[in-house]
Amino acid sequence: MILTPNILARIVAIVIAGVILQLTFFSQVALFHVSPDVLPSLVVVLGLFGGTLTGAVCGFSVGFLLDCLLIAPLGGGSLVLLATGYLAGLFRERFEIHSVLVPPLLCMALTFFAELGFGAVELMLGIDAPVSPLVVRDILLKSIFAFFLGWGIYALLRRLLRPALVEEPAAQLRRRRRPRVIRPSRGRRPRVMGA
């Protein structure tokens, strides 16, 4: 990702809009008694586009803003989402995204990781009450929601950050490189282009 002031402003706007949407909409709706958590998916997609550093910084910022707006102890959300963004960026730097299913699957897996991470931070700070087995169901459902949300977020952010993206998705590249036959002019053999 090429970070220009314009792109940075867009990323800041995306982060703020994401956190406000999460707090005012996604956290207050329930599907099967579980509220979707869009923030890990947002951080994952930013990490996938920008790499480890962008992912980590965005994760930290999202967590910090979230904790500020919830007037909660600072640092816990930042730490977990920083790790989430870093892992997404690491994936992007180590592997190629071969399929359109990769971003949503990664969103699902890293949302699961983030929710466990939030739990780990809480355990580290001390949980004074018994933990219901329903936590597992909630985390699994949040991860499944993240699969579908990740799809939309990836498409939306790719559109919003298109001028900064260095690489096009592999599927698009493959489509462009697909061999095509140019109709031969009279007396010539067919020529294969782009193979």
Add this chain to the structure above:
Amino acid sequence: MYRKQVRRRRAVLALLIVGSFALLSVTYGQGSDGVQRGVATIFSPIQSVADRALKPARDLVNWFDETFDAKGENAHLHEELEVARKQAVGSQAAIAENAQLRELVKLDRSGAIPSGYAPVTGRVIGRSPTVWFADVTIDVGSGDGVEVEDPVVNGDGLVGRVTAVTGGSARVTLIADHSSAVAAKVVPSGVQGVLKPSVGDPGDLILDFLNSEKPVGRNQSVVTSGWRGQGIESSYPPNLPIGEVTEASLVEQEAQQQVHVRPFADLRELDLVQVLTGGSRG
């Protein structure tokens, strides 16, 4: 060049991680600090506007969820039920209270909202997204007279208490949060205990440390006990309805001294709440 980039990247990552831990250790249990107050003050009007604007969309999604779950209830019957429940809980508490004790603690009446408290109505404008915390942010703060430790109720019963305040917003830690503990009693039997949550399941609270030989039965109401003595007192005033006993096996009562309670307030779907400001505390 590449090595320099890698070094810079590692330095930034290390800084962020150290920063996170530093923030965590500095701010944990300290309430809100200056930065947080500033950010919350800037964003709370935006949150408030977004909250109102997105309410129809939220309602639509929740409507689907409720329909799917066959939760839809007749509004009129629901209102009637709430009124009847409050009356029942209020009268049960009133019967159970000894007149002499009432004189001692200077309670001049019992009811859903005790006298001496000024309710301030607020709207939920934010909610913690993870399953591990049960906090909401409301759009009233110290500018409206809200203080830390003020109890928070809605039309159904006790919701939680204020744990952090800024000028225009406040954090309410719900009774389903792992850090919550409410001194409660079962009416009419008067059995007392501490109500604690079951993390991840806001529909199930555990009334623990039951200090009575009397068995507790299903469908009995649970209210705040609002004890006071020797210079300390409960954050909650007495007789605020909390919930009803859903599971009360004798084995569990004898072995673990606990019963399960379902809160009257739907803690997953909070919209308007009332902060009980003032009172006798402080």
